[in-house]
Amino acid sequence: MRSLLLLILCPALFAAQPNVLILFSDDQGSADLSCQGSKDIPTPNIDSLAKNGVRCTQGYVSSCMCSPSRAGLLTGRSQSRFGHEINWEGRDDSGLRGLPVTEKTLADHLKAAGYRTGCVGKWHLGDVAKFHPKQRGFDEYFGHIGGSHDYFASKDGGKGATYALEGWDGKPFEFENEYLTDIKGRAACEFIRKGDAAKPWFLYVAFNAPHGPLQASEKYLSRFAGIADEKRRTYAAMVSALDDAVGAILGELKAQGALDNTLIFFLSDNGGPLDRNGSLNTPLSGEKGFMLEGGIRTPYLVQWKAKLPAGKVYEQPVSSLDISATALAAAKTEAPANLDGVNLIPYFIGEKEGRPHEALYWRMTARGIWAIRLGDWKLVTHNGWHEIPAAKPKPRLIHLASDPGELHDLSAKEPAKLAELQNAYNAWAAPLPEPLWTTDVSPEAVKARQERVKRQNMKK
Numbered sequence: 001m002r003s004l005l006l007l008i009l010c011p012a013l014f015a016a017q018p019n020v021l022i023l024f025s026d027d028q029g030s031a032d033l034s035c036q037g038s039k040d041i042p043t044p045n046i047d048s049l050a051k052n053g054v055r056c057t058q059g060y061v062s063s064c065m066c067s068p069s070r071a072g073l074l075t076g077r078s079q080s081r082f083g084h085e086i087n088w089e090g091r092d093d094s095g096l097r098g099l100p101v102t103e104k105t106l107a108d109h110l111k112a113a114g115y116r117t118g119c120v121g122k123w124h125l126g127d128v129a130k131f132h133p134k135q136r137g138f139d140e141y142f143g144h145i146g147g148s149h150d151y152f153a154s155k156d157g158g159k160g161a162t163y164a165l166e167g168w169d170g171k172p173f174e175f176e177n178e179y180l181t182d183i184k185g186r187a188a189c190e191f192i193r194k195g196d197a198a199k200p201w202f203l204y205v206a207f208n209a210p211h212g213p214l215q216a217s218e219k220y221l222s223r224f225a226g227i228a229d230e231k232r233r234t235y236a237a238m239v240s241a242l243d244d245a246v247g248a249i250l251g252e253l254k255a256q257g258a259l260d261n262t263l264i265f266f267l268s269d270n271g272g273p274l275d276r277n278g279s280l281n282t283p284l285s286g287e288k289g290f291m292l293e294g295g296i297r298t299p300y301l302v303q304w305k306a307k308l309p310a311g312k313v314y315e316q317p318v319s320s321l322d323i324s325a326t327a328l329a330a331a332k333t334e335a336p337a338n339l340d341g342v343n344l345i346p347y348f349i350g351e352k353e354g355r356p357h358e359a360l361y362w363r364m365t366a367r368g369i370w371a372i373r374l375g376d377w378k379l380v381t382h383n384g385w386h387e388i389p390a391a392k393p394k395p396r397l398i399h400l401a402s403d404p405g406e407l408h409d410l411s412a413k414e415p416a417k418l419a420e421l422q423n424a425y426n427a428w429a430a431p432l433p434e435p436l437w438t439t440d441v442s443p444e445a446v447k448a449r450q451e452r453v454k455r456q457n458m459k460k
Contacts, residue, residue: 017200018304019262020110020327023249024073024204025242025299026066026122026211027288029272029279032239033299038280040227041236045247049266049301054312054348059300060360060373061270061320064289066147067124068364069269069320070206074105074125074136076324076339080363080429083436083450091127091146096447097437098126099136104336106324107137110202113333118191119143121184121206138204142168142187149208151180151215179217181209181238185245189252197256200331207245210238212277217241235278260305263330265323268298285406291362291371291380292406304330308348316355317373318344361428366438368393372425376401379421397421 030036033043035050062072062079067087071079079085088097099105107117118140119133124147126132133141144165154174155164165180167173168190175183188205195201216237223240227233246266253259272279273288286292300318302308307330321341328335329343346352355375363370371380378400381393396409397418411418436450 017113017115017331018306019200019258020106020115020202020331021249021253021262021264022073022204022323023246023264023266024070024121024206025266025268026206026208027270027273027277027279028210028239028242028268028298029274029281030268030284030294030298031280031282032210032235032272035301036299037282040224040232041239043239043243045243045250046266046299046301048250049246049264049303050311052305052310053264053301053303053308054314056300056302056314056318058315058317059267059298059319060296060317061267061298063362063364064270064291064295064369065364066211066269070123070125071099071103073269073320073323074099074107074204075103076106076321076335076341077103078321078340078361078363080361080365080432080435081340083433085364085435086366086438087124087147088437093128095126095128095130096450098128098131100436101130101135105137106327107133107202107204109137109324109328109333109336110331111137111139113328113331114199115331116140116195116199116201117203118201119204119206120187120191121204122147122149122208122211123206140168140191141166141170142173142191143184143206144208148211148213149180150213151209152178152217179219179241181207181241181245185248188245188249192249192252192256192258197258202327205249207242209242209245210235210277210279214238214277220244229278231278233278263304263307263327264302266299266301267320271295271298283405290382291364291369292382293400293404296362296371302326302344302348304345307345312348314348316347317357317360319357319360322356359424359428361425363429363432365435370395370425370429372421372428373400374421374424377417377421378406379418379425380406395422 032038033046035047061069063069065087068079068085071084082100082103111117117138119138121143123145164172191203214234216234220237220241224233224236270288271281271294281294284294286294322344325335325339325341326344342356347356360373369381378398379395381395383393397411398406
């Protein structure tokens with residue numbers, strides 16, 4: 001009702017609201033863009049976002065793994081606050097695993113503010129109807145619900161086959177002799193093109209490239225004949241396809257006269273998994289599944305030509321959790337008080353000095369991994385998601401400003417700093433609920449855990 005009254009009384013307010021576009025890649029290495037230093041994978045279209053906007057050199061996501069990272073991105077809240085800390089294997093028809101329906105998404109908030117909302121691509125936030133994008137604030141959806149998808153076949157042929165590609169009409173979208181990344185780019189352009197030019201929109205484009213399976217068409221492979229390693233060559237081809245799709249989307253924005261007043265974010269869901277897909281996180285240590293920088297720092301580009309400076313390099317830590325707060329501020333919509341992110345625009349344009357965040361936190365209880373960054377210091381467990389520790393792992397104290405590769409543990413030399421970070425992390429983690437599911441993903445175990453979390457929340 002409030003949004004409707006504002007629309008009637010203040011149409012100029014809505015005309016001034018920018019479109020919001022999130023371009024989300026999957027398992028992309030932090031070093032695998034030209035603007036991030038890549039020498040063997042040209043990415044001119046994605047690079048243009050840095051050229052015409054802001055490149056954040058210390059851009060973090062809220063998890064080192066696919067599904068929880070998406071939960072944090074779309075809610076603007078640490079997914080640990082609502083128990084969504086880890087992936088699950090294969091398709092889950094139990095309805096027990098997915099982004100809790102008690103959580104509001106950025107799409108929910110922008111839709112209430114008068115935006116048309118759309119989602120293209122990989123969902124990975126729940127497999128049953130109650131978790132579907134159209135139940136989570138999105139008016140329109142084109143994509144696949146599961147975590148992976150074949151690039152050449154209409155149905156997912158990957159591990160734990162899930163769903164066929166779903167078209168705008170909700171029916172299976174059959175394709176043959178096409179490449180999935182191209183299809184997603186085209187679908188995003190369709191959403192932009194068919195809307196009412198007078199109404200702002202929010203579009204979340206979740207590419208599955210360059211996540212496995214490692215597949216690329218000859219069109220893209222032929223661009224990298226000089227890369228001898230087959231895995232790296234295929235990966236490079238997949239990133240190049242991603243870049244072409246981004247170029248098509250930017251071209252459509254320009255054709256519709258919408259490029260200047262669209263707030264665009266580009267980032268990946270986590271760091272590259274290195275040997276598994278041929279990605280590079282250089283010079284960062286670690287990879288997907290680790291709370292080391294290589295698992296949680298990704299490319300992070302922001303463009304809004306009507307508002308933000310061009311070619312700015314921003315060197316303070318920012319988070320994927322900031323996207324909701326930033327987009328809602330740009331849309332002149334009050335953000336919920338429970339968001340963990342902040343509006344980055346004043347920092348980018350110089351209205352605010354200092355760090356947007358003094359502290360950032362990560363937790364994945366099922367694997368015993370966690371981290372805190374406090375200023376230039378970081379306390380982190382070194383084990384990864386696939387390593388279930390036999391004993392409680394000892395965290396390592398890192399001074400990131402002088403040791404971005406996280407090579408030197410200063411715990412013994414800096415006991416006071418070690419205690420400061422450990423205490424700060426403990427204070428953040430203390431009120432968090434149990435994860436809704438962990439390593440035991442049987443329906444009985446998950447349901448019992450969720451009942452415990454409900455009881456815990458009722459006592460607060």
